[in-house]
């Protein structure tokens with residue numbers, strides 16, 4: 001298989017609903033879930049190239065060994081405030097880390113030991129949500145992705161045209177938060193070799209003629225794809241396995257929501273044997289042998305968990321929300337051991353848990369302790 005990466009750039013404003021609506025205000029997400037991209041491509045192919053739709057098995061919802069394409073969440077990029085030529089990809093910030101509230105330094109203890117103008121900073125720290133560069137962790141200086149957002153107020157359209165409703169009028173103006181045009185996200189997908197070029201073409205067409213997210217009838221959600229690169233998955237795995245072998249205390253971090261359910265379809269919010277079973281499935285799917293062990297302290301697994309919600313993926317069901325599933329959220333951490341670094345690297349490529357083809361269960365490994 002091939003890893004296809006690049007930049008997804010907004011051509012018009014983009015609104016990715018969070019599912020939470022406060023009054024007449026619709027909030028947008030700061031990233032584009034893989035399921036939205038999969039939905040965009042799936043729809044476009046279903047009506048315009050059914051043959052490729054079938055060949056890619058893009059509508060597979062349950063057996064991740066059967067699909068020909070995995071879409072990852074498109075995360076915002078970090079752009080340096082002082083020098084906008086410094087642009088870096090980001091990952092979900094690990095919840096195990098604390099950052100100084102004042103100088104944004106990575107904390108070692110409860111007080112910031114960073115030296116500013118010859119004095120210790122001494123401020124307290126806090127957990128960070130959102131997306132940060134991997135360099136933040138090694139240099140201990142926070143580099144956070146910040147996505148510009150705008151809010152536009154729209155008036156409902158009624159038969160007689162636009163209206164400014166009076167107090168007694170049931171249709172009130174609504175407020176759409178969106179990400180402006182020309183915002184770049186980091187795009188990534190895994191696809192079978194023979195379909196890479198077809199998929200590239202499809203992405204460009206679907207981004208213009210289909211689009212992403214909400215309010216598309218109002219001109220929102222057009223995207224384009226640039227800077228596309230192809231790397232064989234085997235090369236990605238070999239390179240990464242080599243890097244992972246240099247790390248002494250391995251910690252796994254979830255880079256997207258992860259869906260783990262037991263045999264009664266009950267969500268498991270945390271890392272235990274159910275997670276390990278799913279990891280073994282990914283090892284098998286990627287053709288690797290491996291054992292992943294969760295580290296514990298007197299039988300308590302060393303983990304930090306956030307809660308998330310997964311929703312809406314089935315292309316078969318018109319990409320509507322068939323159910324809402326509680327799941328492991330962004331930035332959850334667990335300390336691990338493993339006997340095969342190639343197998344671990346394969347987890348970074350293919351993900352763990354259910355619906356990894358929609359971006360769920362994306363993970364990365366780093367040096368770290370809980």
Ligand SMILES: [Zn+2]
Pocket residue numbers: 100101102103104105112113114121122123
């Ligand atoms: Zn500080």
